[in-house]
Amino acid sequence: MTDKKIRALIELELQKSDPDWALIENASRGQVDSNPSTVRFTVDAGHIQRLGAELVGKQDTALSELIKNAFDSDATSVTLDFKDQDQAGGSLTITDNGSGMSDDVIRSSWMRISTASKVDQPLSPIFRRVRAGRKGIGRFSVQRLGKRLRLETRPRGSRDGFRVFFNWDEEFQPGRDLHDVFNRIERFDKAPDHVGTTLEIEDLRDAWNDKAISRVWRSVLLLQPPFPISRRASDVVGRVQDPGFAVVINGTSRAEKSVQFSIDQSFLSQAIATITASVDGSGVATVRLVSSKLGVDDAQTFPEQYLLTGPVEFTTHYFIYSSSTLSGMTQSAAAEMGRTFGGIRIYRNGFRVLPYGQASDDWLQLDLDVSRRDLLVPANNRNFFGHVELTTDCNPLFEETSSREGLLENEAFHELRRFVRNAVEWSAKRIAATRNRKQDAGQKDFVAQPRRPSEVLQGLLDEQGAATKGGVSAEALAAAAAAASDYEEKIEKERAAALEYEEMLRLLASLGLSISVFGHEVKGAETSLSARLALLADAIAEVGDVTLRRRLERQQSQLQAASARLFDIGGYIAGLMSSTESRELRSLSVLGALNRFADQFSNYMRKQQVAFQIDVRPSTLRTTLMHASELDSVLLNFLTNSIKSMRQAKVAKRKVRMDARADGAHVVIGFEDNGLGIDEKSRARVFDAFYTTTMAADDDGIAGPGTGLGLRIVSDIAASYGGNAVVVDPSAGFTCRFEFRILAEAPSS
The missing domain is CATH 3.30.565.10 (Histidine kinase-like ATPase, C-terminal domain)
Incomplete structure (x- = not known):
C-alpha cells in the first residue's frame, strides 16, 4: 500500500466508535518500517x-x-x-x-x-x-x-x-x-x-x-x-x-x-571425612578436613588467591566404598548411593544449577584424571557428595546461560573450578597419606606399609621372645611370618596390576560403543558418497578446458583414494563390532581371516608403502571355536605396532609378513616386520600391562599412540584359547617376529 492509502486507512478506522486498534497498529508499523532511512529488528513468531x-x-x-x-x-x-x-x-x-x-x-x-x-x-x-x-x-x-x-x-x-x-x-x-x-x-x-x-x-x-x-x-x-x-x-x-x-x-x-529418595544420615555417616572450604573477601582460600574414623583434623591455606569468585563456601562428604570404611551398610548399597547422588553440585541463590553434579558431568575433571591414573586415590565424582554456594550479591560474576543449564564459563568460573578441585584433591591425598596409600603417579619409590597378618605374627613372636611355652617354637612362628609376608607381597602386586588392567578395559569397552556408532555411520555414508564421486567424475569429463579438466581429475582421484581409505576403516570397524562377528563362537579359516584382514587395510598399507606377504600352510588350517573379532584384534595390534616400529626406524622399503602353520594340536600365526625390532631384555616385558614405548602422539589415525595394553590383550586372548604369545627370532630379511599360538580345530570323530 502507498503512504497515502495507509494514512486514509488509519483515518477511516479512527473515525469509528470502536476502532480496530490492532489494524491501526499494524498499518502504522508498516508505515514506520517503510522509511528508507531507518531499519529495526523484528521477531518471527x-x-x-x-x-x-x-x-x-x-x-x-x-x-x-x-x-x-x-x-x-x-x-x-x-x-x-x-x-x-x-x-x-x-x-x-x-x-x-x-x-x-x-x-x-x-x-x-x-x-x-x-x-x-x-x-x-x-x-x-x-x-x-x-x-x-x-x-x-x-x-x-x-x-x-x-x-x-x-x-x-x-x-x-x-x-x-x-x-x-x-x-x-x-x-x-x-x-x-x-x-x-x-x-x-x-x-x-x-x-x-x-x-x-x-x-x-x-x-x-x-x-x-x-x-x-x-x-x-x-x-x-x-x-x-x-x-x-x-x-x-x-x-x-x-x-x-x-x-x-x-x-x-x-x-x-x-x-x-523423601523417604524413597532421601540422602539420610544413615548414608552420610558412612563418609570417611567431611571437607569444608571457603574463599574470603580478600581471595584467601582455606580447606579443613575432619575424619573421626581416622582421627584427622587438618587444615590448609592455599598460596593462590581467588580474586574473582567473591566469598564462596563449599562442603562435601568424602566416601571410600570399601568394606574397611563402611559399617552397618553394604559396600554395594553405598556405591549405588554414590552413583545415584554423588558429585559436587553448584547452588546459586539457594537453587541448584544443572548439570554440575550430574552422573554424566565431570566439571572438576576428577573422573578424567582418575581414569588416566594421574590420581591414584579414590577421587571420582561419586566419591564426593556436596555443594558449592553462590549468591548474586557475593558472587556477581557468575551468570547462568540462557538455557538455564550451566554457568557462563568466564574467568570467575575457571577460578572457582580450580579452588574446588584443589580443595578436594588435597583432602583426598591427605586421607590417602593417613591410610598409607599411594596418592598419584608422580610419587617415586613409594612403599605402602599396611598392617598385614605377617606383622601380627611378628608381634606375637616379639612378645614371646626366643621360645614359646605353648608347643609352637619361635622358629615356626618366624617361618609362618616370612611365608605370610611373601604371599601377601605377591597377592598385592597381582591385585594392583589387575585393578589397573580392569579399569583400562572398562574404558576400552565404553570406547567400543562409540567406535561402533562411528563404523556404522561411515558404512552408511559409503553408497551416497560413491554415487556423488561418480557424478563428479562424469561432470569433470565434460569440462572443455583440458588443463582444468586434468587438474580436476587429479583432485577427484585423490578424493577417491581418501574416501576409499575411510570406507576401509569404517567397514573394518562395522564388521568387527557387528553382533555376529564379535559374539559368535566358530572355527575360523586362518587363510581366510588373514586375507580378509589384508584386503581390509590394502589402501592403508599402500599409503604407508608397506608390502604385505601371506603364507599359510596348509591352506585348510582352522582355529578352535573362537570370536572372529578377537583374531582381528590380535592382527590389528600386531599391525599397528609394526607400522610405528618401521616409521621410527625410517625404513625405506617397509614389509610385513603374516604366516601360519600347524604345530601339533595348535595353530601358530606369525607376524613379522623390518622395523626397529625388540631387544632381548624387552622381549619378556612387552606383554605386560601398561608397558609401551610409543606413548608420544602419533599423526596416524590407525596406528595412534600406544597405551601399553595391546600386546597384553593379545596374550590374554591366546591364553584363553589354550596357547600363548611370544617374541621369537625373526626370519631372514625381518627384524621382529611375534608368534600367536592357539588350539586348532578339533578333529572330527
Missing part, C-alpha cells in the same frame, strides 16, 4: 517455539523452571497433577498459592521476552526470597512441555482474576510477525484473599512414565541444597518468616517421597 523447545531442552529441566517460578512468587506450596501421562497427549496442571499476577504484570513480564523484572526486583516481596529466575525464559518451559496452555492467575489483594489462552503450535508459527499474534485475556471475579497461579498444560509433548516422574522427584528433592546453607545476617534481617516450600506430585508430598 516461531522464535517462541524455539525458546521453549531448544533453550529448555529437557522436560525435567522445564518442570524445574516452573517450580522455581512458584517459589519466586512467594508460594508456600505447588501441586502438580498429571493425567494420562503414560503417553504423549496427556495433560499437566500446576497450581501454586503464590502472589499471582495482575493484568499489568502479565503484559509487562509474562508477555515480554527476556524481561529484566527479576533483575530490578531480585527479592520476592513477602518472604524476601532470592529469586531463582533471572533470564525471563522460564515461562517458555510450558511451551516445551505441551502444545496448549490455559493460564489462570489470581493476584493478591485484587477482586479480579485473569485467564490467558495459548495455542503454541497454531498461533506462533514461523513466518508470522510476533507483533501480529494476540492472545485472549479474560477477567473473572474472585475473593481478595484467593491467590495463586494455575497452569493447565494440554497435549503434552512427551510421555511421563514412572522413570520420568522419578527423575522429576530427584530434581525437586535436590533443587535445594542437601546440607543447610549458611544464612548471613544481611539475608535475614527484615524478612517475614518463610514457612517453607512444599511440592506435591500426583498426590504424593515431597516429605513422603
Whole structure:
C-alpha cells in the first residue's frame, strides 16, 4: 500500500466508535518500517517455539523452571497433577498459592521476552526470597512441555482474576510477525484473599512414565541444597518468616517421597571425612578436613588467591566404598548411593544449577584424571557428595546461560573450578597419606606399609621372645611370618596390576560403543558418497578446458583414494563390532581371516608403502571355536605396532609378513616386520600391562599412540584359547617376529 492509502486507512478506522486498534497498529508499523532511512529488528513468531523447545531442552529441566517460578512468587506450596501421562497427549496442571499476577504484570513480564523484572526486583516481596529466575525464559518451559496452555492467575489483594489462552503450535508459527499474534485475556471475579497461579498444560509433548516422574522427584528433592546453607545476617534481617516450600506430585508430598529418595544420615555417616572450604573477601582460600574414623583434623591455606569468585563456601562428604570404611551398610548399597547422588553440585541463590553434579558431568575433571591414573586415590565424582554456594550479591560474576543449564564459563568460573578441585584433591591425598596409600603417579619409590597378618605374627613372636611355652617354637612362628609376608607381597602386586588392567578395559569397552556408532555411520555414508564421486567424475569429463579438466581429475582421484581409505576403516570397524562377528563362537579359516584382514587395510598399507606377504600352510588350517573379532584384534595390534616400529626406524622399503602353520594340536600365526625390532631384555616385558614405548602422539589415525595394553590383550586372548604369545627370532630379511599360538580345530570323530 502507498503512504497515502495507509494514512486514509488509519483515518477511516479512527473515525469509528470502536476502532480496530490492532489494524491501526499494524498499518502504522508498516508505515514506520517503510522509511528508507531507518531499519529495526523484528521477531518471527516461531522464535517462541524455539525458546521453549531448544533453550529448555529437557522436560525435567522445564518442570524445574516452573517450580522455581512458584517459589519466586512467594508460594508456600505447588501441586502438580498429571493425567494420562503414560503417553504423549496427556495433560499437566500446576497450581501454586503464590502472589499471582495482575493484568499489568502479565503484559509487562509474562508477555515480554527476556524481561529484566527479576533483575530490578531480585527479592520476592513477602518472604524476601532470592529469586531463582533471572533470564525471563522460564515461562517458555510450558511451551516445551505441551502444545496448549490455559493460564489462570489470581493476584493478591485484587477482586479480579485473569485467564490467558495459548495455542503454541497454531498461533506462533514461523513466518508470522510476533507483533501480529494476540492472545485472549479474560477477567473473572474472585475473593481478595484467593491467590495463586494455575497452569493447565494440554497435549503434552512427551510421555511421563514412572522413570520420568522419578527423575522429576530427584530434581525437586535436590533443587535445594542437601546440607543447610549458611544464612548471613544481611539475608535475614527484615524478612517475614518463610514457612517453607512444599511440592506435591500426583498426590504424593515431597516429605513422603523423601523417604524413597532421601540422602539420610544413615548414608552420610558412612563418609570417611567431611571437607569444608571457603574463599574470603580478600581471595584467601582455606580447606579443613575432619575424619573421626581416622582421627584427622587438618587444615590448609592455599598460596593462590581467588580474586574473582567473591566469598564462596563449599562442603562435601568424602566416601571410600570399601568394606574397611563402611559399617552397618553394604559396600554395594553405598556405591549405588554414590552413583545415584554423588558429585559436587553448584547452588546459586539457594537453587541448584544443572548439570554440575550430574552422573554424566565431570566439571572438576576428577573422573578424567582418575581414569588416566594421574590420581591414584579414590577421587571420582561419586566419591564426593556436596555443594558449592553462590549468591548474586557475593558472587556477581557468575551468570547462568540462557538455557538455564550451566554457568557462563568466564574467568570467575575457571577460578572457582580450580579452588574446588584443589580443595578436594588435597583432602583426598591427605586421607590417602593417613591410610598409607599411594596418592598419584608422580610419587617415586613409594612403599605402602599396611598392617598385614605377617606383622601380627611378628608381634606375637616379639612378645614371646626366643621360645614359646605353648608347643609352637619361635622358629615356626618366624617361618609362618616370612611365608605370610611373601604371599601377601605377591597377592598385592597381582591385585594392583589387575585393578589397573580392569579399569583400562572398562574404558576400552565404553570406547567400543562409540567406535561402533562411528563404523556404522561411515558404512552408511559409503553408497551416497560413491554415487556423488561418480557424478563428479562424469561432470569433470565434460569440462572443455583440458588443463582444468586434468587438474580436476587429479583432485577427484585423490578424493577417491581418501574416501576409499575411510570406507576401509569404517567397514573394518562395522564388521568387527557387528553382533555376529564379535559374539559368535566358530572355527575360523586362518587363510581366510588373514586375507580378509589384508584386503581390509590394502589402501592403508599402500599409503604407508608397506608390502604385505601371506603364507599359510596348509591352506585348510582352522582355529578352535573362537570370536572372529578377537583374531582381528590380535592382527590389528600386531599391525599397528609394526607400522610405528618401521616409521621410527625410517625404513625405506617397509614389509610385513603374516604366516601360519600347524604345530601339533595348535595353530601358530606369525607376524613379522623390518622395523626397529625388540631387544632381548624387552622381549619378556612387552606383554605386560601398561608397558609401551610409543606413548608420544602419533599423526596416524590407525596406528595412534600406544597405551601399553595391546600386546597384553593379545596374550590374554591366546591364553584363553589354550596357547600363548611370544617374541621369537625373526626370519631372514625381518627384524621382529611375534608368534600367536592357539588350539586348532578339533578333529572330527
